[in-house]
Amino acid sequence: MPAAGIKRIAKEVYRHIGLIIIEALRVGRILKDGIHNYVELEGGEKLPKTDKGMIIATAHIGNWELAGHAASLMIMPMHSVARPLDNPRLNKYVMALREMSGQKIIGKHGAVRDMLNVLKSGGAVTLLMDQDARRHGVFVDFFGRPTSTWPTAAALSLRLGCPIVFGFVRRLDGRFKYKLIVDSVFEPQPTGNHKEDVHRITQQITSRIEARVRECPEQWLWVHRRWKTPPPENEEGES
Numbered sequence: 105m106p107a108a109g110i111k112r113i114a115k116e117v118y119r120h121i122g123l124i125i126i127e128a129l130r131v132g133r134i135l136k137d138g139i140h141n142y143v144e145l146e147g148g149e150k151l152p153k154t155d156k157g158m159i160i161a162t163a164h165i166g167n168w169e170l171a172g173h174a175a176s177l178m179i180m181p182m183h184s185v186a187r188p189l190d191n192p193r194l195n196k197y198v199m200a201l202r203e204m205s206g207q208k209i210i211g212k213h214g215a216v217r218d219m220l221n222v223l224k225s226g227g228a229v230t231l232l233m234d235q236d237a238r239r240h241g242v243f244v245d246f247f248g249r250p251t252s253t254w255p256t257a258a259a260l261s262l263r264l265g266c267p268i269v270f271g272f273v274r275r276l277d278g279r280f281k282y283k284l285i286v287d288s289v290f291e292p293q294p295t296g297n298h299k300e301d302v303h304r305i306t307q308q309i310t311s312r313i314e315a316r317v318r319e320c321p322e323q324w325l326w327v328h329r330r331w332k333t334p335p336p337e338n339e340e341g342e343s
Contacts, residue, residue, distance in 0.1 A: 116322035117326050120322055123167075124168075127280065128167075128169040131204060132201075132204060135204055135205055139173065139174055142280065143273065143282045145179075148178075151179065151289075152267045152291075155226050157222065157223030157226050157228065157264060157266040159223070159230075160228055160230040160270075160271060161231055161233045161269065161270045161271075162233065162271060163232060163233055163234040164324060165324050166272055166273045166275050167273050167275060167282060168273070171230075171271075172184045173202075173205040173207060174284045175284060176206050177206070181207065182228050183227060183228065184207055184209055185212055186209050187212040187213070188211055210229070219256075219260060223266055229260075233254065233270075234330065235330070236251075236252055237252045237255075237333070238332075241333070243335045245307065246313075247314055250335040251330060254306075255303075255306055258301070258304075262301055268292075268305065270288045270289075270309055270313070271285055271286045271287055272284075272316065273285070274316075274320060274323060275320075288309075292305070
C-alpha cells in the first residue's frame with residue numbers, strides 16, 4: 105500500500121479508538137434508549153441450536169466494548185473473558201460499565217474453570233482471538249505472517265463438543281450506528297489428532313478475522329503488537 109494510504113488508515117484508526125472510548129462512557133444512555141436504536145443484528149439465522157453451550161470468538165473490530173452488551177441483549181447473556189486493569193479503581197468502574205447489560209466478566213487469569221462451568225450449563229463464553237498469545241499460543245497465518253494465537257476456543261470446543269461462533273460489532277459509515285454480525289459457525293469435528301484439530305480450528309477463525317479486517321481496516325486495533333512473538337524456528341535462526 106502507498107505511504108499515503110497507510111497514513112490515512114492510521115489517522116482513521118486513532119479517530120475510531122477515540123469514538124470507542126466516548127461510546128463506552130455513554131453505555132448507560134445507550135442501554136436506556138434501547139440497544140436496537142443503535143445496533144442491528146445480521147446473520148442471526150446462523151446461530152446454532154445447541155444445549156452444549158456456545159463459544160463466541162470475536163476480535164477488536166468495530167466497537168468491541170459495545171459487542172458484549174449487544175450480544176447479551178440481542179442473542180443471549182454473555183460471559184466475557186477480560187484481563188483486569190492495573191488500576192483497581194479504574195478496573196472497578198470499567199467492570200461496572202461492562203456488566204450493565206447483564207454481561208458477566210470472567211477474569212483472564214485462571215479463567216478456564218469458570219469457562220467450563222458456563223459452557224457445561226449451556227451458557228455462552230466470549231473470547232477475543234486477535235491478541236498475541238506469546239509462548240502460550242499456536243502459530244497460524246494472519247496477513248501472511250505466522251502469528252501466536254490463543255488456542256483456548258478450539259481446545260474447549262473439542263473438549264465439550266460445543267460450537268464456536270465468530271461475530272463482531274461493526275460501525276456503519278462512521279456514524280454511531282452498528283451491525284452485530286454473526287459471521288461464521290465452526291463445529292469441532294475432531295479427527296483424533298488433537299494438536300492438528302486445535303491448529304485447524306484456530307486458523308479457520310483467524311482467517312475469518314483477517315477477511316473482515318480487510319473490509320474495514322480502519323476499525324481494527326492496529327496499535328496492538330499482534331506479531332510480537334516470533335515463531336520458534338525464527339527465534340532459533342537468530343540465536
